[in-house]
Amino acid sequence: MDLSAFSSQFLVGLSRAMILFVVCAGLSFVLGVLRVPNIAHGSLYMIGAFATFTVTKLIAGSAGFWIALIVAPLLVALVSLVAERALFCHLYQREHLMLLLFTFALSLILGDLVKIVWGAEYRSVSPPALLKGTISIFGASLPRYNLFLLIIGPLVAIALWLFTSKTKMGKISRAAAVDREMVGVLGINVSWVFAAAFVIGCYLAGVGGALVAPTASIIIGMDHSLIIEAFLIVTIGGLGNMWGALVGSLIFGVTQSLGVLMWPQFAIVFPYTAVVIVLLLRPKGLLKSVW
Amino acid sequence: MFGRMIHSKWFLPAAGILILLLILPLFAPRFYVYILALIYVTSLLAMSLNMVVGHGGMFQFHHGVFYGVGAYTVALMLTKTSMPVSIGFVAGPLVAAITGLIIGWFCVRLTRLYFAMLQISLGSLIWAIVFRWYSFTGGDDGIHGIRMPSFLSSLNSSYYFILIIVVLCLMTMYMIFKSPFGNALQAIRDNAERCEAIGINVRRHQLLGIVIATFFAGAAGVLFVVLERSVFADLLFWVLSLEIFIMCLLGGWFTFLGPVLGTAIILALRTFVGKYTEYWTLILGVILILVIFFLPEGVMGFFQELFKPRTRETAQGGRR
Numbered sequence: 001m002d003l004s005a006f007s008s009q010f011l012v013g014l015s016r017a018m019i020l021f022v023v024c025a026g027l028s029f030v031l032g033v034l035r036v037p038n039i040a041h042g043s044l045y046m047i048g049a050f051a052t053f054t055v056t057k058l059i060a061g062s063a064g065f066w067i068a069l070i071v072a073p074l075l076v077a078l079v080s081l082v083a084e085r086a087l088f089c090h091l092y093q094r095e096h097l098m099l100l101l102f103t104f105a106l107s108l109i110l111g112d113l114v115k116i117v118w119g120a121e122y123r124s125v126s127p128p129a130l131l132k133g134t135i136s137i138f139g140a141s142l143p144r145y146n147l148f149l150l151i152i153g154p155l156v157a158i159a160l161w162l163f164t165s166k167t168k169m170g171k172i173s174r175a176a177a178v179d180r181e182m183v184g185v186l187g188i189n190v191s192w193v194f195a196a197a198f199v200i201g202c203y204l205a206g207v208g209g210a211l212v213a214p215t216a217s218i219i220i221g222m223d224h225s226l227i228i229e230a231f232l233i234v235t236i237g238g239l240g241n242m243w244g245a246l247v248g249s250l251i252f253g254v255t256q257s258l259g260v261l262m263w264p265q266f267a268i269v270f271p272y273t274a275v276v277i278v279l280l281l282r283p284k285g286l287l288k289s290v291w
Numbered sequence: 292m293f294g295r296m297i298h299s300k301w302f303l304p305a306a307g308i309l310i311l312l313l314i315l316p317l318f319a320p321r322f323y324v325y326i327l328a329l330i331y332v333t334s335l336l337a338m339s340l341n342m343v344v345g346h347g348g349m350f351q352f353h354h355g356v357f358y359g360v361g362a363y364t365v366a367l368m369l370t371k372t373s374m375p376v377s378i379g380f381v382a383g384p385l386v387a388a389i390t391g392l393i394i395g396w397f398c399v400r401l402t403r404l405y406f407a408m409l410q411i412s413l414g415s416l417i418w419a420i421v422f423r424w425y426s427f428t429g430g431d432d433g434i435h436g437i438r439m440p441s442f443l444s445s446l447n448s449s450y451y452f453i454l455i456i457v458v459l460c461l462m463t464m465y466m467i468f469k470s471p472f473g474n475a476l477q478a479i480r481d482n483a484e485r486c487e488a489i490g491i492n493v494r495r496h497q498l499l500g501i502v503i504a505t506f507f508a509g510a511a512g513v514l515f516v517v518l519e520r521s522v523f524a525d526l527l528f529w530v531l532s533l534e535i536f537i538m539c540l541l542g543g544w545f546t547f548l549g550p551v552l553g554t555a556i557i558l559a560l561r562t563f564v565g566k567y568t569e570y571w572t573l574i575l576g577v578i579l580i581l582v583i584f585f586l587p588e589g590v591m592g593f594f595q596e597l598f599k600p601r602t603r604e605t606a607q608g609g610r611r
Contacts, residue, residue: 037404087580094587101540102583104533108576116570228411228529235408268419275412283401283409
């Protein structure tokens with residue numbers, strides 16, 4: 001195997017892992033605080049990608065993408081806030097599977113709304129001028145946009161870490177993840193903590209959607225392929241653990257892209273095999289789960 | 292067991308419905324016969340899932356795989372080998388059950404969401420292989436135009452074959468549901484620790500439950516091939532697994548026949564609402580949310596609640 005192909009494929013895998021991480025960190029956050037596997041997370045990611053497309057169409061030039069990177073996640077957060085306050089918040093006392101059923105129903109509704117608003121055609125977004133073309137790192141050529149992803153991923157991780165460990169809001173949400181009754185006893189409105197956690201998690205899905213837009217074709221159904229990967233990643237990382245989401249994403253992204261190099265036809269088998277091995281060796285995930 | 296079935300108050304309505312379904316193809320248009328047959332096949336699949344989810348309390352999130360394995364087994368045997376059809380029909384459920392044994396053996400070691408995720412990843416492995424192995428399984432094109440023996444050549448004869456097999460399977464499932472094994476499975480669902488304490492081997496019961504359920508899922512897969520004469524990789528994709536899971540929840544997962552109702556509702560919606568608008572899943576989503584808010588025990592659970600005699604015992608009969 002030739003080394004530069006290997007290292008460039010490795011870097012591509014790493015940058016794909018960064019997008020997965022941003023999405024999975026959001027999913028994991030919601031899982032940790034609300035204890036709900038949010039199936040609609042994928043649909044929100046899809047909305048983020050489509051919204052990015054629309055913003056870059058409306059605002060020509062490089063500025064479009066940078067504005068989309070801010071606007072699209074906010075739109076997603078707004079959608080999730082409405083869904084949470086109007087419907088979801090009345091269900092927290094229910095059976096676990098009913099919450100799962102609710103998020104599935106939500107994903108069906110959001111999926112069709114996307115189809116109504118944007119249609120079923122393929123869409124694509126081109127990266128801003130600054131991030132076009134390729135550069136070479138260690139003899140391996142890498143698209144500039146992927147390098148950008150490699151920088152953004154750790155930044156999101158640091159921002160999230162600062163949020164959960166340094167701000168009051170983040171501390172409350174971590175406490176709610178461990179013992180929600182105690183948080184309620186301390187006089188904190190748990191319902192609003194849940195709402196905030198849900199919206200923050202979904203906001204990250206929107207960020208992931210905006211980031212993925214220039215690297216993939218944007219199409220109805222992109223939510224399906226993503227959400228299952230995301231669930232597997234947060235499980236092998238440790239449910240509700242943000243660093244676990246990072247580790248899981250790296251495992252998934254890198255095995256996927258190296259699989260392409262080793263055995264292209266069965267490349268998709270590799271990440272699933274990795275997940276199976278991790279779950280058999282460490283059934284509760286690699287890092288500590290908050291569950 | 293059969294004696295109790297005949298004397299039950301449900302015997303007459305059930306027999307009436309069965310006779311109606313038997314004479315239906317004589318006058319109903321082809322399309323409705325096809326849709327009904329599809330509902331039977333999918334009902335059997337959803338019922339088999341409910342054995343593990345509703346009665347067993349396990350998070351069987353990738354049940355569609357076993358359906359697909361059954362369907363692919365019979366399709367490959369009929370197209371690649373010259374073995375008699377009957378062997379293929381028996382092999383489908385058997386191979387599905389063996390797959391269930393292997394996947395289940397790993398999964399019962401874990402619980403709840405971890406169980407679900409391990410099963411999804413193992414199932415997705417099988418899906419990925421079927422999806423990509425063009426030379427053997429036809430990849431994402433699938434296998435089409437599978438030849439059926441002459442006694443299944445027309446749609447009506449397939450309809451009767453499917454109906455008979457599904458009814459037989461449902462009766463067998465009912466017997467399992469009411470058997471000591473079925474009771475033990477439900478007891479494990481309600482309190483695994485206590486079952487362990489009174490000497491029930493929890494994992495072995497769960498594994499046996501998975502094997503039986505996957506056997507019936509494989510049978511449903513065979514019937515799917517009988518009806519459609521084709522297989523495709525989407526049968527093993529997790530979206531289908533989620534759909535049948537939803538059918539169980541919608542129909543009522545603590546009731547025996549709830550999944551049949553859930554299947555009929557979802558397939559009828561897709562067929563008849565899908566004719567008028569491509570946004571039928573939007574309507575399905577809204578209906579699901581209404582069910583969650585107003586019928587938490589599912590549609591069938593709601594009707595059971597409505598018709599059940601108001602005795603002291605049932606008033607306290609809260610499950611879970």
